[in-house]
Amino acid sequence: MGKLGVGVIGCGNISMTYLRNAALFPGVELKACADISAESAKLRAGEYGIRALSVEELLGDDEVDLVLNLTIPAVHFEVSMAALTAGKHVFTEKPLAVTAAEGRKLVEEARRRKLAIGSAPDTFLGAAGRTARRLMAEGAIGRPTTGTAFMMTRGMEHWHPNPQFYYQPGGGPVLDMGPYYLTMLVNLLGPARQVAAMATTGQAERLITAPGPNQGTSFAVGTPTTLMALVEFAGGVIVNVGMSWDVFRHCNQPIELHGSEGSLSLPDPDTFGGLLRLSRKGEPWQSIETAAMTYGGLNWPYAAPDRANYRMLGVADLARSLEEGRRPRASGELALHVLVIMEGILEAARSGRPVSIEAEGVQPQALSEEEAASLSGAE
Secondary structure: OOOEEEEEEOOOHHHHHHHHHHHHOOOEEEEEEEOOOHHHHHHHHHHHOOEEOOHHHHHOOOOOOEEEEOOOHHHHHHHHHHHHHOOOEEEEOOOOOOOHHHHHHHHHHHHHOOOOEEEOOOHHHOHHHHHHHHHHHOOOOOOEEEEEEEEEOOOOOOOOOOOHHHHOOOOOHHHHHHHHHHHHHHHHHOOEEEEEEEEEOOOOEEEOOOOOOOOOOEEEOOOOOEEEEEEEEHHHOEEEEEEEOOOOOOOOOOEEEEEOOEEEEEOOOOOOOOEEEEEEOOOOOEEEEOOOOOOOOOOEOOOOOOEOOOOOHHHHHHHHHHHHOOOOOOEHHHHHHHHHHHHHHHHHHHHOOOEEOOOOOOOOOOOOHHHHHHHOOOO
8 A cells, every 4th residue: 555645734632633543554644734823733743753834835745645634613614625626635524514515515626626535523433333333234133213312411611711612603512513423323324314303502601610711701602502303314214313512411322223123322423432232122231342343442541541532544544445446434425414414403403394314325335344454554
């Protein structure tokens, strides 16, 4: 395999995970980084032995084949479009863009220029997601009929020093965390067909209790903070999707799928590993641990790992896809479909009417254990 030269735009906290994990994948090679803050770019460049460039310099650099877009969501479209226009492949943090209209433009531009475009999350390619995909393909729960997906927390203001943007239009729990849950569901069930939803706002104002200059101040909430949706997937599978920042504690599992032969429980789709549980025809739960599998080992946070975090796996798969002439698994088309689902949930909640979802063939190709290992250079 040749190496895909990667240039990172956006050197915030999330960049440290990508930059560190790049060493795990021989098919990619870090070349340079850039940020709106030249000091941030210099800091990351020094830490990982790469060049610090301006955004314009990085986009024009011949050693950069792919731009890894780790900027804030509000400028995902602008940065990704600039990279495509410069003739670079793109992999962006989630979401693909803040609107489906912008997402479509990116996918269409990549097709027009014959470039690859991919997007986080790539967590579904981890050990837990691969195991769940295999079990579903083997008929472990029979014909899937229904399921649940719940992301429920108390919000951001107790840990984030500047949480205001999470609670304004373009934010909210669906757009912020929905990509992890909905991408996993599309991976396991295929494309969505329609959604119905309701929404509410738990508090009109939020008090910032996180340490920092804004501690003790309040701000107005401008977007719903709890949304409950019914999403119909291919084959008529109906999943109850709940996303909320108004919950202190609950007992709901992140994702459960139920079928004619049994039930499957998945761990948090924001991670790459974790414990799955399978019940066949009502028998006691059988635990399936993934920590010993490829991309399932505990590696995050660095000092005291308690979860699997292999962000950069999607970029490695994109690099391989260029050699094999196929669509990357964490593709722009997949991310666009998920973005359309999220917009559909918000619109259904606003209008009180079900919303049809454009359903193309977006279910990603399954990643085998052998392919997963080969991306890290293992035999």
